[in-house]
Amino acid sequence: MPEILLVLLAGIAAGALNSVGGGGTFVALPALVAVGLSPVTANASSTIALVPGAVASGWVYRRELTPVGATSTTALTVISVIGGGLGAALLLTLPAASFDAAVPWLLAFATVVLAFGRRLSRAVSSALGREIGISSRAVLIGQFFFALYGGYFGGAVGIMMFALWGIGLGLDTAVSNPMRVTQIAAINLSATALLLVASDALSAPLVLAPMFVGALAGGFAGAHFARRLSDRLLRSIILTTAVTMTVLYFVRG
Known part of the structure; x- marks a missing residue:
């Protein structure tokens, strides 16, 4: 029961974090490893459990979806589906530590861009005398x-x-x-879709089920909460999460 409660609470926290700004995997994955799953199985299980x-x-x-610049929402979603499936295939074929060295630096880069990107963009636009922006192809x-x-x-x-x-x-958060x-x-x-068939994530249903339920509750409640936040406050929460996750990853590595 203590293990089930731990996984349930981790699922709620992870679902809520993902709905507000991201970082839910950093809660779900350690919880699944703590209850005895191997890192690769825990990784696959957390992906499956956070879907709801x-x-x-x-x-x-x-009803609040806004296009990413001039990029077609359909094209963006198709790319996400293709990339997500290929990423899961990599998880099943590559060593678990393949991306470990790169992840902290990716997070650090994203954090710096989140913190200073808008100012940098405005400064460059002012210097050039025109707005800068990336193309739809670059977005895809x-x-x-x-x-x-x-x-x-x-x-x-x-x-x-x-x-x-x-x-x-220049999109608002x-x-x-x-x-x-x-x-x-x-x-x-x-x-x-791939992990359910090709991984052993379903070998621990008593672990997967409570996180599944927790993520569903956390994601639903977290999204309702995030809708009421101003752009400034939401950016602050996301930036705090990004800094925390980056530091934790460098410390862990």
């Missing part, structure tokens, strides 16, 4: 790599999306959060 939270959050946000290329990473591991992938969309397109949540749901659903 992402879907619940996406449902809450369904970036999304493919985010989805690949999301299907493989997924920790803070939403924070990385915020960073790219913020500096490249609160405005882009519904699309971020929706794309994470697409990535996780695609990855889950």
Whole structure:
């Protein structure tokens, strides 16, 4: 029972974190390892278990989706689905530590961009005398790599999306959060389709089920909470999460 309660609470926290700004994997994964799952199995299980939270959050946000610049929402979602499936395939074929060395630096880069990206973008625009921005093709290329990473591991992938969309397109955090949540749901659903068949995540149903339920509750409640936050407050929460996760990853590494 203590283990089930731990996993349930971790699922609630992870679902809520993902709906607000990201970082749920950093809560779910250690909890699953703590109750005895191997790192690879825990990674696959956390991806599967967090799907209902992402879907619940996406449902809450369904009427608030805003396009990412000029990029087609359909094209962005298709890229997320393809990348998420390929990322899950990498998880099943590559050593578990393959991306460990790169993840802290990716998080650090995303954190710096989140903190200073808008100022830098405005400064460059002022110096050039025109607005700067990335093309739809660049958005899709970036999304493919985010989805690949999301299907493989997924920790803070939403924070990385915020960073790219913020500096490249000037999107407000609160405005882009519904699309971020929706794309994470697409990535996780695609990855889950493969992991359910090819991984051993279902070998521990008594561990997976409570996290599944917790993530559903946390994702639904967290999305309703996030909708009431101003862009400034939401950015502050996300930036705090990003800094914390980056520090923890460097300390762990």
